Amino acid sequence: MADPIPSPPRVVSVAALLKLGASLGIVLLACSLSWDSWPAAGALLAVTFAALAIAGFTLKALARRLTLFLPVTTLVAISIPLSQGFTASWMQLAGTVIIRGAVSFLAGLWLIRVLPFDSLLSTLYALRLPAVVVASLAMMHRYLFVLWEETSRLRVARKARCLGRQNRIAQWLAGIGMVGMLVIRSLDRGHRIHRAMLARGWDGHIRPWP
Amino acid sequence: MHIHDGLLDTPVCLVTGGISLAAVGYSVHRLKDSLADRTVPMTGMVAALVFAGQMINFPVTAGTSGHLIGGVLAARLLGPWAGCLALTLVLFVQKFLFNDGGLLALGPNVLHMAVIGSLGGYAIQSAVARLAGDTIRGRVIGVVVASWFTVMAAAVLCSIEFAISQATNPDFQLGSFLALMMLFHSLIGIGESLISGGVIRFVATRRPELLYNPPASSGRPWRRTLAAGLATAVVVALLLSPLASSAPDGLEAAVQHSGLRADETPSLSLFGGYDQVLGDDGWESWSVVLSGLIGTLVVFGIALVLGRPLETTPNPAPGAPRG
Numbered sequence: 001m002a003d004p005i006p007s008p009p010r011v012v013s014v015a016a017l018l019k020l021g022a023s024l025g026i027v028l029l030a031c032s033l034s035w036d037s038w039p040a041a042g043a044l045l046a047v048t049f050a051a052l053a054i055a056g057f058t059l060k061a062l063a064r065r066l067t068l069f070l071p072v073t074t075l076v077a078i079s080i081p082l083s084q085g086f087t088a089s090w091m092q093l094a095g096t097v098i099i100r101g102a103v104s105f106l107a108g109l110w111l112i113r114v115l116p117f118d119s120l121l122s123t124l125y126a127l128r129l130p131a132v133v134v135a136s137l138a139m140m141h142r143y144l145f146v147l148w149e150e151t152s153r154l155r156v157a158r159k160a161r162c163l164g165r166q167n168r169i170a171q172w173l174a175g176i177g178m179v180g181m182l183v184i185r186s187l188d189r190g191h192r193i194h195r196a197m198l199a200r201g202w203d204g205h206i207r208p209w210p
Numbered sequence: 211m212h213i214h215d216g217l218l219d220t221p222v223c224l225v226t227g228g229i230s231l232a233a234v235g236y237s238v239h240r241l242k243d244s245l246a247d248r249t250v251p252m253t254g255m256v257a258a259l260v261f262a263g264q265m266i267n268f269p270v271t272a273g274t275s276g277h278l279i280g281g282v283l284a285a286r287l288l289g290p291w292a293g294c295l296a297l298t299l300v301l302f303v304q305k306f307l308f309n310d311g312g313l314l315a316l317g318p319n320v321l322h323m324a325v326i327g328s329l330g331g332y333a334i335q336s337a338v339a340r341l342a343g344d345t346i347r348g349r350v351i352g353v354v355v356a357s358w359f360t361v362m363a364a365a366v367l368c369s370i371e372f373a374i375s376q377a378t379n380p381d382f383q384l385g386s387f388l389a390l391m392m393l394f395h396s397l398i399g400i401g402e403s404l405i406s407g408g409v410i411r412f413v414a415t416r417r418p419e420l421l422y423n424p425p426a427s428s429g430r431p432w433r434r435t436l437a438a439g440l441a442t443a444v445v446v447a448l449l450l451s452p453l454a455s456s457a458p459d460g461l462e463a464a465v466q467h468s469g470l471r472a473d474e475t476p477s478l479s480l481f482g483g484y485d486q487v488l489g490d491d492g493w494e495s496w497s498v499v500l501s502g503l504i505g506t507l508v509v510f511g512i513a514l515v516l517g518r519p520l521e522t523t524p525n526p527a528p529g530a531p532r533g
Contacts (some may be wrong), residue, residue, distance in 0.1 A: 079387075093379075096216075101217070144262075175405070187420045
């Protein structure tokens, strides 16, 4: 029997593809940079900053994101001279890792700003990614924030119950209990969603949105 | 654990991305059989759960904290295939919604956390649980052991990938880098084991029906796993062996540095070396690829023969007639 609700046509958005391609291109260029090619790194950084400014990123927002990113990347980069010795060549290699990472990170920020998640999902569907992947991704995106709120509520409740400083073992036990409770609550919610989907005619045939 | 762009070379990212794509693609293929049930909502929900779980940091040592990876946990809740997909979705969303992790590095990240974490983790925990007994205790032990080993395996693989990225650098010492990586990740692995084991114990004692129960299979239950394992090993051997560094390994370098000389004794090897299977007239690269393939198949065959005595038959269901 023919499917009564046909799937929507898979139309690829050229603009979305261009944005994905541009971001990937900058990352590829950044990953080919070496310590000696600092003028090219500077030019690439300038182009990325210009794209971010056009996309509406403020300097304050960028500084906040880089403050979170750079210490972690520096720690990873430092592990190279830490294991190989603090010679000039290893310091240069660590510096290259930081520059490559920073440019790629900024390109990623630009992509997130100019390609909203629902547009990304539509593009993935149009690019014939398996429907089960796109549907699971949409489901995850929908419930990500619900579970994040649930986690915040559990944290507040834990703080309210435990006045004062806890020792490390108590922190670990409370954390494990919290994640365990989150597992039970989220799986229960998953079962409820499944029953609601069945009530609305879910038959395992995925019909994504246009 | 998330690798950012710039740490690994582009060819390494592309090769690991190809392996990850094959593994995730096979997982999705396996899931198509169970689409009519709860796969989509439960995979999405557990992916969101792992994402939220990764936000909770735990103190590891002074000034350092770790967070859950969740590959083994997802595999224990959803099964290996959906677990692998769930972790892939987590990494995808982290990249495209929060810019955490790299775009090119999505391949290695999926390989380390989703493929090794879920598929490898499920295989380890199933094997350990079979030895420890199908009780809550046995399951928890399986999860604890699998969690630690998957974190360590990911750290080792990451070090090897970095060493391949540094193949043109003769000064790079894989041993030193590996030691540093394993030192930190052994602590993170303990954290992962404690959290995953604790959470599975918490769920198994309160709501055991929420844990994944593999469907009863007839015939040879390990045939597909064996085929998938062999295929993965062959792909790794074929794709990564040409990228191997020509620099001496740790032992050879130590021998060279110390001025020691090995005694020249006649070799009993079938081939003269990895690069001489097809002769030494310009066929070295293809010889290395063929060596990788032959070696993988031979080791797989030996493991298969040696593993036969360990094969067990599934226990009959309670109440089922015996004999």
